[in-house]
Amino acid sequence: MKSFFLVLAVVMVTVNLTAQDRTETGMYFVGFSDKTGSAGILDNPGAYLSEKALLRRARHGVTVTETDLPLPGSYVNGVKATGVKLWLRSKWMNGVVVAAAGPQLDQLRSLAYVDTVYYVAPVQYDRLAEEPTIPSLDHPAPNIGTIPVNENFYGYGWRNIEAMKGDSLHVWGFRGDGVTVGVLDGGFPNVGYKYFLGYEDEATIPANYDIVQQDSTALDGSTHGATVLSTMATFRPFLFVGTAPAARYVLFTTENSEGEHRLEEINYAVALEIADSAGVDIVNSSLGYTTFGEKGMNYVYEDLTGKKSPASIAASLAFERGMIVVTSAGNSGSDPWKFISVPADAENIFAIGALNSDGSRAYFSSIGPTPDGRIKPDVSALGVEVTAMTASGRGVTGANGTSLASPLVTGLLACLIQAVPGATNREILDAVRATADQAAAPDNERGYGQPNFAAAYRYLMQARK
Structure with missing residues (x-):
């Protein structure tokens, strides 16, 4: 825990100092100096982590640390006693994160166990x-049964999967079961509509939570998340089958369509915490941050160390706990910025670039x-004219971007996690890099190249003999 808090201090230094001194009503992060008195105890992790989360950690040889403990109730109550409105917790x-203003900020900073208070966004929701x-x-x-794996049955989805030899995994029976x-994104409208994903039973509609507006549904908001989800989860035989139609999906709205602010990075971190506690195996985040609605929050290239953004730090913490976090590299290659975005800079995140159909x-x-x-x-995949469901869920469309790759x-x-359940997250990602099409000479345009998932599976199986 102490090492993470030291890293977090670096994050705070990067926040514009004038923003730290602000006194108008807004959303503020209030950081604690320790976890003295936390209700969670290290020898009873089942009180705050699911059985699935503990099994994943055990498979990776990961022990529960103080970072995983819930926040001390006395600290949280002390913050609330200043009259602020509590918005988010992050263990x-x-x-x-609280909504606060004026004298409340001085009171917060005077609390003995508070070591930082800084501005992250205006108040946008209640x-x-x-x-x-x-x-x-x-x-x-979803129960999709035994299915034929061919271009006719997969429809417009065949092009998405065939280039990376993912069809071989499906032929061998690995479809994410x-x-x-x-999935972290800006919203998932219409995915509850029967014909969007193709699920016959409404009970299989993905579990979801809106961290931005703090309500019980992410099945609204931006259509971007629904488009992203459809490339993986859709099972519409003879029209469109996704890359992992048999997996279970948990959806989080973390992106705020009202404007770009640093709070979204904290939303991202909180989503990863919840995903970890629930036992999620792998996360997709087709999101990226470099510039914000307030210039004092902007990143510069030198910040892309993986140790400055709460989102990047959280991605590394998730990896340490046995999860795989995949993210889009960004769509700024032709812009003056040109470089990847946060959280693609995290050391252990799997950042994905976009390819044309010719590779x-x-x-x-x-x-x-x-x-x-x-x-x-890290690697690159098809990112031009990627097949996805339309926003209405009644047809397919072509979409571009690293968000689709x-x-x-x-x-x-x-599918690979299902295929080799004993493999660690690092072993899986190393195998994908080692068998991609330019593994012998990786570069900073395509990374290790386009993956070959059939070869990665063989690589893992050979390594485990």
């Missing part, structure tokens, strides 16, 4: 309930390296 960041209840993320998986995939880099796909010389993106890879990684 990994060891703090809360809620009636002080403490919303996060719904159960446990739900049944038993794997839980988290060449799409002109818009963001490039590396990171300032400390790490290769980014990322879920194609995420879905096939879910």
